[in-house]
Amino acid sequence: MSFESTLEQGDVEMLDASSDEEVVEIAEEELLADKYRQLKERFGFFGDKYAPEELDELDWNRDVVDRARRILGDPNFPHLLLVGPAGSGKKTRVLALLRSLFGTAHVDNSSVVEEKINGVEVRYVTSPVHTELDVSGMVGSRDSKVVSHLLEAGEHNVAGFRVFVVYNAHLLSMDAQSALRRTMESVAKKGRKVFLVCQDAQGIIDPIQGRCTRLRLAAPDNATIVRILTTVAERERLDNLVDLKYNPETLSELFQSIAVESRGDMKKAIWMLQASFAKKRGQEKGVQLIVPEWVRLVQKIVTKMKEEDFNSNEALGKGEFPFETVIGYIENLLISVEPEELLLQLRRRFLSSIEFYASSLHGRIELLRKHCEVVQRVREGGQTPILHVLAFVGFSIGQLQEKKQKDDDRHMRRSLLEFYNQRKTEEADPALQERLRLRKEGLEKPKLTLL
Numbered sequence: 001m002s003f004e005s006t007l008e009q010g011d012v013e014m015l016d017a018s019s020d021e022e023v024v025e026i027a028e029e030e031l032l033a034d035k036y037r038q039l040k041e042r043f044g045f046f047g048d049k050y051a052p053e054e055l056d057e058l059d060w061n062r063d064v065v066d067r068a069r070r071i072l073g074d075p076n077f078p079h080l081l082l083v084g085p086a087g088s089g090k091k092t093r094v095l096a097l098l099r100s101l102f103g104t105a106h107v108d109n110s111s112v113v114e115e116k117i118n119g120v121e122v123r124y125v126t127s128p129v130h131t132e133l134d135v136s137g138m139v140g141s142r143d144s145k146v147v148s149h150l151l152e153a154g155e156h157n158v159a160g161f162r163v164f165v166v167y168n169a170h171l172l173s174m175d176a177q178s179a180l181r182r183t184m185e186s187v188a189k190k191g192r193k194v195f196l197v198c199q200d201a202q203g204i205i206d207p208i209q210g211r212c213t214r215l216r217l218a219a220p221d222n223a224t225i226v227r228i229l230t231t232v233a234e235r236e237r238l239d240n241l242v243d244l245k246y247n248p249e250t251l252s253e254l255f256q257s258i259a260v261e262s263r264g265d266m267k268k269a270i271w272m273l274q275a276s277f278a279k280k281r282g283q284e285k286g287v288q289l290i291v292p293e294w295v296r297l298v299q300k301i302v303t304k305m306k307e308e309d310f311n312s313n314e315a316l317g318k319g320e321f322p323f324e325t326v327i328g329y330i331e332n333l334l335i336s337v338e339p340e341e342l343l344l345q346l347r348r349r350f351l352s353s354i355e356f357y358a359s360s361l362h363g364r365i366e367l368l369r370k371h372c373e374v375v376q377r378v379r380e381g382g383q384t385p386i387l388h389v390l391a392f393v394g395f396s397i398g399q400l401q402e403k404k405q406k407d408d409d410r411h412m413r414r415s416l417l418e419f420y421n422q423r424k425t426e427e428a429d430p431a432l433q434e435r436l437r438l439r440k441e442g443l444e445k446p447k448l449t450l451l
Contacts, residue, residue, distance in 0.1 A: 045270075045271070045274065046232050046236065046270045046271075046273065046274045047266075047267050047270040047271065050231070050232055050235065051092050052092060052096060053095070053096060053099060053104065054096055054099065054100070055068075055069060055096045055097070055100055057096075058089070058092070058093065058096065059220075059224060059227075059228060060089070060218075060220050060224050061088075061089065061093070061217050061218060064093075064215050064216070064217055065093065065096075067215065068080070068093070068097055068215055069100070071213060072097060072100065072101060077193070077213075078211070078212060078213045079184060079188075079193060079194040079195070079196070079211055079212040079213070080193075080194075080195045080196070080212055080213055080214075080215060081169075081196045081198070081201065081204065081208075081209060081212035081213065081214045081215065082094065082195065082196070082197045082198075082215050082217060083198055083199070083200070083201045083214060083215070083216045083217065084199065084216065084217030084218065084219070085199055085219045085264060085265070086199060086265050086267070086268075086341075087219065087220075087262070087264065087265030087266045087267040087268055087269070088217040088218065088219045088220070088264070088265075088266070089217060089220075089266060090167075090197045090217055091167065091197065093217070094165055094195055094197060095107065097195075098129070098130055098163060098165075101129075101163070102129040102130070106127060106128055106129045107127055107129060107130065108127075109127050109128060110125050110126060110127035110130075110132075111125070111126060111127070112124075112125055113125070113126050117145065117146045117149050117150075118142050118145035118146060118149070119142065120138065120142055120143075120145075120146055122138070122146055122150075123137075124150065129162060129163065130162060130163040130164070130165060131150055131153075131162070131163075131164050131165065132165045132167065133146075133147070133150055133164075133165065133166055133167065134167040134168055135147070135166060135167070135168050135169065135171050135172055135176075136167070136168040136171055136338065138171075143172060143173055143175075143176040144173065144175045144176040144178070144179040144180075145179075146176075147166070147172070147176050147179060147180050147183070148179050148180070148183045150164065151164050151180070151183050151184075151187055151192060151194070152183065152187060152192075160191055161191035161192065161193055162191060162192055162193070163192075163193045163194075163195055164192060164193070164194050164195070165194075165195045165197065166180075166194065166195070166196050166197065167197045168197070168198060168199070169196040169197060169198040169203075169204060170198035170199060170200050170201070170202075170203025170204055170379070171203070171379060172203075173380075174205070177204065177205045177208060178205070180194075180208060181205070181207045181208050181211070184208070184211055185211075194212075196208070196212060201214065203379060219263075219264030219265070219266075220264060220266050221264070222256070222259040222260065225255075225258070225259040225262060225264075225266060225269050226252075226255045226256060226259050228266065228269075228270075229255045229258060229259070229269060229270070229273050230251075230255060232270060232273065233251060233255075233273070236277075238251070238273075238277050254273075254276065255273075258272045258273055258276075263348070271292075294333050294336060294337050294342075295345065297329055297332065297333055298333070298342070298345050298346060298349055299349060299353075300329060301326055301329050301330070301346070301349075301393065302346075302349045302350065302353050302354065304325060304326055304329075305326070305354070305393075305396065305397055305400060306353070306354060306400075323394075323397070326393060327390065330342075330386060330389050330390060330393070331386060334385060334386055334389065339378045339385035339388065339389060340375055340378060340379075342389060343371060343374060343375055343378070343388075343389060343392055346389075346392065346393065346396075347367065347368070347371045347392075350367060350396055351364060351367070354396075354400070356399065356400055356403050360403075363399055363403075366399065367395070367396060367399070370392060370395045370396075371392060374388045374389075374391060374392045
C-alpha cells in the first residue's frame with residue numbers, strides 16, 4: 001500500500017497546495033539581532049537595559065526636557081547644543097527627543113556602519129531618520145571632511161528632515177568646526193538638523209553656538225542617584241544576593257557610597273552597582289563597593305606624590321628615580337582612559353587628597369589654571385597625550401617640592417633665630433658672662449662627680 005493511498009482526498013490537496021508555497025527563511029541578520037537582544041536582556045549593562053526611552057520617563061532635568069519639547073514643536077526648530085557633564089543623561093535625552101520626533105520604530109531601526117571616508121576609518125550609527133557620530137576617536141585626524149560628508153549624506157524621510165547627532169563635539173578640531181559651520185548654513189535649507197552634544201561649550205566656536213539653541217543639563221544629585229539605583233536593584237532583585245537575612249541597610253549604605261564616589265555621573269554609578277554585585281555572585285554574603293581599576297591607579301599616583309621626595313639626594317645617589325614609577329602608571333592609564341578624563345580625575349584627586357591644596361588658595365588657583373591650559377593643548381592635538389599629562393603631574397610635583405623647600409627654609413630660619421635669641425640672653429646675664437670668662441681663663445674649678 002502506497003503512502004498516497006492512505007491519505008484522504010482533502011489531505012492530498014492540502015499537501016499539493018503547501019508544496020507550491022514558498023518556504024519563508026529567517027535572515028541571518030534577524031537571528032543575530034534577536035540573539036543580541038536576549039544576551040543584552042540577560043547579561044547587558046544595567047544602564048542600557050533600564051535607560052528611559054520616552055520623554056515622560058526621564059527622571060531629572062525635567063525643565064530642560066519640557067523646554068526641548070516646546071522647541072521641537074515648531075516645524076522650523078533650530079539646531080540644538082546639549083551641554084552637560086559626563087553621566088548627566090545627554091545621549092538618553094537625545095534618543096528620547098528623536099523618538100518623539102520620528103517614532104520609536106524609525107529610530108530603533110538603526111545599524112552600525114564602518115566606512116572609510118577621506119582615508120579615515122569611521123564608525124557611526126545610522127537609521128532612516130538620523131545619523132549618530134562620536135568624534136572622540138577621531139581627534140587629530142581629518143575630521144572636517146568626515147563631518148561634512150556625513151552631514152550632507154542621507155536621504156529625506158517621511159518627516160521631511162533628517163537629524164545629524166555629533167557626540168563629544170567639543171573635541172572637533174578648529175578646521176572641522178569651521179567646516180561644520182559652513183555646512184550647517186547650506187544643509188539647513190535641505191532639511192538637515194544638527195544636534196551637538198558636548199561636556200564643555202567652551203570648546204565650540206562662537207559662530208556654531210550662535211546657530212544653536214543651548215540646552216544645559218545638570219548632573220543628578222546624590223538623592224536622585226540613590227533613588228535610581230534602588231529602582232534598578234529592585235528590578236534585578238539584587239537584594240536576594242546579599243544574604244538570606246536581607247538587611248535593607250546594607251544596600252542603602254552601598255547606594256550612598258556609590259553616589260558619593262560617582263560624583264554625579266549616573267552611568268558610572270550604575271556601572272559600579274553592577275560591578276559590585278557581579279563580584280558578589282561568587283561570595284556567600286556581604287557586598288562591597290567596586291571602583292574602576294584605573295581610579296585606583298590614579299590614587300596610587302597621588303599617594304606616590306605625597307610620600308616620595310623627588311629631589312632626594314639619597315634616592316638619586318642610588319640611581320632611583322621616583323618619577324619613573326609615575327610615568328609607568330600614566331602609560332598604563334592612557335591605554336584605556338581618555339586624556340581629558342584622566343586629567344580631570346587627577347585634578348580632583350590632587351585637590352581632595354593633598355593637604356597643600358586644602359590650605360593654599362594660590363596653589364589651587366595655579367593648579368586649575370594649569371589644568372585648563374593642558375586640556376586645551378590636548379584638544380588641539382599635535383603631541384603625544386602622555387606628554388601633556390606628565391606636564392600636569394610634573395607641575396603639581398613642582399608645587400609640592402617648592403612648598404617643602406619653603407618649609408625647610410622656614411625651619412632653618414626659625415632655628416637660627418632661636419640660636420640668636422639664646423646668645424642674646426646669655427650675653428645679657430652678668431653671672432653667666434662671669435662664669436664664661438673664668439672658664440675661658442681656666443680659673444673656674446671643675447665640679448667633681450661621684451660615680
